Amino acid sequence: MSKALKFAAQLILLCAVSWLGNQAALLSGLPVPGNVFGMVLLFGLLCLGVVKLEYVQEAADFLLKHMLFFFIPLAVGLMNWGRLFYEEGLVLAAAVVISSVVPLWLVGFLAQYSARRDKGCNS
């Protein structure tokens, strides 16, 4: 199979899983985005061996490498919010910084504590 065809097939498989994830989200009625279902579904299929890594590898690597591209059109929506940043910039900056540093310490501290325990369990 030529490289381009293989890539296209992988892409279609990823699209199919994504579509299934969206359907699962709709059917479940839970307020959880479809792509969460899709990612968990692909992880499950990989673990079960139904989907092999080589079925998705190249397309997955390509999409992940250029994922930032998709965020640009999303962020352009900011043009409707210019005033907010001008008027409330300080509060927003405080919220972003404090709510990053506090959990950063929390996850680091808890992980450091239990990583030692996990290491102990396995050795």
Add this chain to the structure above:
Amino acid sequence: MQQLITVFFIAFTVASYVFFRRLHMKYRSPLLNVVFLGAAAVIAVLLFCGVPYEDYKPGAAIMTYLLGPATVALAVPLYKNRHLIRQYRWAIMTGVGLATAASMATAMVIARLGGLTKVVVVSLAPKGATIPFAAPVAEMMGGDPALTAAFCVATATFGALCGLSALTRLGIRDPVARGLAMGTMFHGQGTAMALTEGEQQGAMAGMAMGLAGVFTALIAPLLIPLFV
């Protein structure tokens, strides 16, 4: 005319992505944020041409079509590092789970104390998750996905600049814990910074980024209504 606008701005968005990506690869500074600069360039041209956001939207919908499959693809690095998940399951569950909840709660408390409107408070809440999870979560809970994307970028840029030194100052020296913290809080950019410290830190961070997204999506519907 609309088709022409759509085609032109798709081409321009791709071009600015390529340009700022090259610039970032060349200088490697976290301040040269591809999303921020790319969006700023597009906004500048839209304003200059007098094109409202509503006319950019059809093109944006076409461009973000593959974001779903791209997010699904995050399962691949997760799968590759599944032995790490098994080995550090307690560290991961307690650390990522509690940090995700704490990040949402503190952001919303500060935003409310600062008197911000409900839309902004909700949009701030999931900013600790990577954008493909954070934006739809915000939208479902009554926030604005574009605002959330901006908060995510701001968070990640802050993290890329200060995250590692903050961890050192807070006394977090275990490599597993450092990687986990960087990925949980600062998504892709945090993962890139964690990778500079080592393979293991990078793998932990990449995995934590995916898990933090899932945790955020699961916790948000329960947590956000308590604060708004």
